[in-house]
Amino acid sequence: MATASLPEKHREEAVRRIEKEFARRNFVSPDGEQPDFLDHVKILERSQLHSGVSGGAIPFQKWPYLLELAKSMIDNRLVTVLKARQLGFSWTTAAYAAWLLTFSPGTNVLMISKGQTEAYSLLDKVRFILKNLPAEWQMPLSPDARGEIGIPSYDSKVVALPSTEDAGRSETASVVIQDEADFHEYHAQNYAAVKPTVDAGGQMIMGSTSNKREMSSLFKEIYRNAPDNGWNKLFVPWHARPGRTDQWYAGVKDTVPAIELAGMSPEQFMEQEYPGEELEALAPPRAQSIFDRDMIAGMADDCTNPIRSVGPASIYQEPRAARRYVAGTDVASGVGMDYSVTVVVDVNSGYVVADLVTNTMQPEDFATASAEMLDVYHNPDWGIENNFSDTALTTVRNLNYPRLYRRRVGRGKQMRRDYGWRTDRMSRQQLFDELRASFNAGHLTIPNKYGLDEFSTIIAAPGEKPQAMGGAHDDYVMALGIALMVKNERGIVNNAKIIRMPAFA
Secondary structure, three states: OOOOOHHHHHHHHHHHHHHHHHHHHOOOOOOOOOOOHHHHOEEEEOOEHHHOEOOEEEEOOOOHHHHHHHHHHHHOOEEEEEEOOOOOHHHHHHHHHHHHHHHOOOOEEEEEEOOHHHHHHHHHHHHHHHHOOOHHHOOOOOOEOOOEEEEHHHOEEEEEEEOOOOOOOOOOOOEEEEEOHHHOOOHHHHHHHHHHHHHOOOEEEEEEOOOOOOOOOHHHHHHHHOOOOOOEEEEEOHHHOOOOOHHHHHHHHHOOOHHHHOOOOHHHHHHHHOOOOHHHHHOOOOOOEOOOHHHHHHHHHHOOOOOEEEOOEEEOOOOOOOOOEEEEEEOOOOOOOOOEEEEEEEOOOOEEEEEEEEOOOOHHHHHHHHHHHHHOOOOOEEEEEOOOOOHHHHHHHHOOOOOEEEEEEOOHHHOEEEEOEOOOHHHHHHHHHHHHHHHHOOOOEOOOHHHHHHHOOEEOOOOOOOEEOOOOOOHHHHHHHHHHHHHHOOOEEEOOEEEOOOOOO
8 A cells, every 4th residue: 555645644634733723612613614523523322233223433413403502502601401311412511521621721520410320421421532532632541530530731630420419519610510400319409519610600511301200499490590590591302303203202102111100101201201392391290280281282372472562561452342351460579580460361251461570670660560551451450469568559559540459357347358469378279279270171361471381380289289380480370360369359449439240251
């Protein structure tokens, strides 16, 4: 075999230098046109004799959703990924760790998994990628152990840890990667342990399928509140991976081993492990759901944009003659966390004709804006919750709003009527009973997608009160429930006179 000429060798060497420089600069090509590190990544494919898969090292598959994930990790300091199973999150984050180790001196990557076995498996992916890079890129690894890989010449390392209360506490990490975070027993405590690294400017990448047995979790709370909390979120459904069809999905569902079901039905298992939509992944198991999940999915077709605005309020349907309207308000206890919500409902049709949803307005401004919205509907009967503060209610009374709800307090001669809706254990249960019956019977239409989505987060364990899952909100649900209670309540004040209102049509 003839040896390559000197100019040809120089050309090949120059090409290799250029390839390495592109790889150093680009973990993933920002425009898809340039070479990048992922072009040189190989992953391990396990052999599958009966499927004809020989196994071994294969090129990283640059599927669109994996490129989106890779770009998200480059562009954002805080990344949370809600996903289905076996979509390549672990290999992509392992490739990211290998890139940092190879080209960024002083890198310290912490990879935290559910347990020790899972942590070692994740680190093995990094090791496999490093040892299959072009030979001239590779540097001696020390240590090259089950739980740690290091490149001494760069003073860089990747450490794999099981999720414990103190995992990573003593480390100053460049990047913290948490794999299957929603299944970490000590996820909240571990997050607190590594948070100083994040606060100091470090990067954190958190990915997981949804743990349906723990609907109130830190992972879900972070994901739900993104991007308002500074995190960039990404959802990857089961069908994102090429080759996954409805037939494939049905085949997986029909062959789930009983040991994997662990008490779940096949339907529940697929909702957890292979969600097709973000709402499905975050929704509680059907047994815990207060509101009919199929009804929620069907009502999504009725969601629409408002036809106009009145200040910060949204109008979905103009007032109509000979229609009765009612309004309900749930007031947040502060600004920037929970939402203050006012809804207006057409009693005849059950259509939410207008709403105001905000977590940035002070109670006085919110109450005034709500009153302006209600003026469009000729000042309907209005119930305002005043559990935590009377500020909104006082503001509306000072505006001389004519039809404010007053609740009965006391009995007999001691009975009086106080302004505002008060939520206690009994009234809350009555509210949810009424709201659930109307919702599940299809008597309500909610055009606001945010408002409708809240209904999928309401759960109730046996013997416990209905409430939103951890990290979710129930403000819209409560406002609508209060409106329905107002329409059924007989004590409505009209110019300080108690009148009788008809039942729901």
